Amino acid sequence: MIGRLFSRTSRSGIGIITIALPLSMFVILSFTASSFFTAQNLGNVGNQITALLIVSLGQLIVAISGGVDLSVGSMLSLTSAIIVTFDPAIVVPLAIAAGCVLGTVNGIGVAIFGVHPLVMTLATATFVQGLTLLVSPVPGGVVAPAIEALAHGRLFGLQPSLFWCAGAILLCWLLLSRSAFGLRLYALGANPRNASLNGVKVVGPIITCYVLCSLSAVAAGIFLTARVSTGDPTIGAAFGLDSITAIALGGVQLSGGVGSVPGVILGVVTLGLATNGMNLLGVSPFLRMAATGLLLLGAVSLQRRKTIGV
């Protein structure tokens, strides 16, 4: 079992570094930052990484299909803008509808027209960011109490972020490991031509992947907006690259076919701990941005691909 887990051809993509990185970070932070190992800070870490975890799980689904989605950040911002702008009764369905539309457009561009996923999602990301600024040009606005309760109300004395994480993890795991859709997705991502010759449909599942990914961004947007209790048209700006960094740290192959839910959880924890650690050590937020870039470079360097280029 262990041998299979670490073997080069494993489908989970979890390697020694994937596990060792968050563990060593945890140990180092426990010793260097005195306030790290407190219940309050650990709760903070949990809150901070919830949105990233939800988005990264969506990104995982797209990555397994062999694509990538840079538009998640803009979708998250759009959700936030929608929540504070429109009538509270319709904001959630409206955000979900927007997510479905965005995902379908991304999916159609990639699966039917064969546009490179990065170009396609970069274009839609720009469009949606513009739309977001049109809906709500400046940060502010009030979040309806019913939505605020989604991130503040306690159930059985537990943090609501725990339920969000558990729900997202369970859904994603069921979809990828316990459904025919998941199996076909791995086949498609590993080799689309082989999968297609073996009777796996290509277009439908790939469009579904992008829709699911956009919906994960909507969910993360609802959680994040509820937690900060106000709208912000650029709240999601960093999430596109952050989620890619997280899944790359989690051993997911961006070329498709390799990746797992536990790997993504480990990747998100690594990134979350790195951010939290730099926070505690008083590193400037802009250097933190640079550090994310560095981490991303390191993470993609771990995955040698066959081809050079995009």
Next chain:
Amino acid sequence: MLDTADRSRGSRLLNVATALPIAYAGTLILLICAYMFRPALLSPLLLMLIIRQAAPLGVAVIGQSLCMRILSIDLSFGGVAMGVSYILTSGYVPGGEAVLIACALLFGATVGLANAFFIVRLRASSVIVTLAMGLLLTGIVIAFSQFRAPGDAPALLKYIGQSRISGVPLAPLIWFALLIPVAWFLKRSVLGHYIDAIGANPRAALATGIPYGGIVVLVHVASSLFAVFSAFLLVGFVGMGSLDIGRDLALNSLAAVILGGVTFGSGRGGVLGPAVAAFMLTFLFNLLTSFGLGEPSKLMLQGAIIAVAAIAYSARTKT
């Protein structure tokens, strides 16, 4: 091959017309729009200003188009431009203007080499590598500017950015001076043919013994250097350093290259198409501003243009 020879002249003409970059038709449509609604934009003085304004983008587009020809991409332009602006104006680097400019060029070459190292040696995705590099550079520059705010630009760059030679601004002349040799080089030199071969079919190019890796390194260094030149022009226009410089350079250059007819995986497209597209985008933004549309609609249009152009080209190459 044979059946193309049999085709009638009309259908061949139609083929040539549809194979032209979208930028040509787009520019024409925009000029007609301007003629109908905002004729003032078409005055020689304003057109000259718009061309001048397009020059930095045009220079960056040369680099981006080189990258996309070999199936790569460079999204680190924003970070490079910020870095260059900081090197030139922060006063950290001692020495005269020549030293500053040399430092900026060295910085660009280093970034290009680093990008290429990750892309060629470690085979990482060029989008991710260059986006991460942009993030890294932007983060470092902003963090440093907290200690010392950027100051005035070197006089030489201000001169280039703001002066005219018998009525013609200097910046577009520099753009064309960079554009023409690159076009000639791509058409005539062995390296240019290698670049075309890689774009058409990387595996075949590698099998034929073309120095694939070396060319990717060269192209990425060149692309970063073009970004540096572009930043020189931008800093020259503004006259002083700014953290806003080149923020949308990467995305706009990507849009211009796609509109100009260079796409991944075809090895086709010239140098002129992207240059016209750079003018088209700049003209479009001016037109939008004259209609009173702000940043949000600009972003939406930019995104829609990239998506539609990319879809149009993909659909065309498929059939």
